[in-house]
Amino acid sequence: MTEPGTGRLAVSDLTVAYGGALAVDSLSLTVPAERIMGLIGPNGAGKTTTFNALSGLVTPRTGSIRLLGEDVSTLPPQARARRGLGRTFQKMQLFDSLTVGENVALGHEAKKADSRPWRHVFASKADRISQMEAAEAALELCDLEPLAGERVGALPTGERRRVELARVVAGEFTVLLLDEPSSGLDSSETQQFAAVLRQVVASGRSILLVEHDMALVMEICHYLYVLDFGKLIFEGPPAAVLASPEVRDAYLGWAADEAS
Numbered sequence: 001m002t003e004p005g006t007g008r009l010a011v012s013d014l015t016v017a018y019g020g021a022l023a024v025d026s027l028s029l030t031v032p033a034e035r036i037m038g039l040i041g042p043n044g045a046g047k048t049t050t051f052n053a054l055s056g057l058v059t060p061r062t063g064s065i066r067l068l069g070e071d072v073s074t075l076p077p078q079a080r081a082r083r084g085l086g087r088t089f090q091k092m093q094l095f096d097s098l099t100v101g102e103n104v105a106l107g108h109e110a111k112k113a114d115s116r117p118w119r120h121v122f123a124s125k126a127d128r129i130s131q132m133e134a135a136e137a138a139l140e141l142c143d144l145e146p147l148a149g150e151r152v153g154a155l156p157t158g159e160r161r162r163v164e165l166a167r168v169v170a171g172e173f174t175v176l177l178l179d180e181p182s183s184g185l186d187s188s189e190t191q192q193f194a195a196v197l198r199q200v201v202a203s204g205r206s207i208l209l210v211e212h213d214m215a216l217v218m219e220i221c222h223y224l225y226v227l228d229f230g231k232l233i234f235e236g237p238p239a240a241v242l243a244s245p246e247v248r249d250a251y252l253g254w255a256a257d258e259a260s
């Protein structure tokens with residue numbers, strides 16, 4: 001599963017340094033088609049930094065990043081997005097005064113945005129139709145159709161989190177990097193979120209998921225990568241990760257404290 005060079009997203013020997021400190025240290029991982037892969041580990045382990053390097057926001061010291069077979073390691077963020085790499089941020093970024101449908105429709109623009117933003121002003125009728133269709137499909141996948149006309153600012157966290165997900169789904173990316181997408185949800189909201197994530201991968205997308213909710217991670221991830229101090233300390237299917245004494249020492253006690 002982790003053979004280098006295979007998978008929709010294939011990361012090999014990724015190292016990111018801030019000053020002298022290594023935030024990510026020789027990390028290799030693979031995201032195959034239509035899978036949910038988990039990236040877990042304590043606060044400060046390097047998960048968000050990994051996402052920043054994959055999406056092109058920070059420049060790694062070493063490593064190669066292949067997206068759909070193409071080396072994108074030196075491409076800027078928008079070029080990676082246009083090739084199918086989408087992400088969400090740890091801190092929610094929604095437009096509270098806009099409706100659910102409007103927030104989600106904006107996600108479609110994210111993939112197309114390039115160095116000539118004025119082009120949006122002259123969007124063709126065909127562009128507007130494809131934007132509407134992508135937004136409708138995303139709303140349906142994320143169980144948000146009945147809420148399309150609601151103002152986002154008025155919604156509870158569980159629904160806001162799904163709007164955030166729907167917005168990146170509307171970008172029609174092939175691989176989604178999701179950074180703690182279900183944080184702040186109660187257990188019934190988390191269950192619904194899990195069902196929605198399954199629908200999203202069943203629609204043909206792949207997900208690399210950073211998440212602290214171990215119940216959710218164990219339930220929906222096919223395979224896990226465990227980071228500690230920037231290093232991969234374990235990888236395997238959820239059951240093997242749970243059974244690993246090393247992971248238990250480094251992370252699981254910490255995650256249980258976080259959850260309580």
Ligand SMILES: Nc1ncnc2c1ncn2[C@@H]1O[C@H](COP(=O)(O)OP(=O)(O)O)[C@@H](O)[C@H]1O
Nearest residue numbers: 018022023041042043044045046047048049050
């Ligand atoms: N912009 C930055 N400048 C310097 N150090 C950073 C920066 N961002 C993160 N770090 C450091 O890199 C390490 C990994 O952080 P981060 O990737 O945010 O971890 P995680 O997302 O797993 O909690 C931490 O030690 C953090 O303090």
Ligand SMILES: [Mg+2]
Nearest residue numbers: 047048049090
């Ligand atoms: Mg983080």
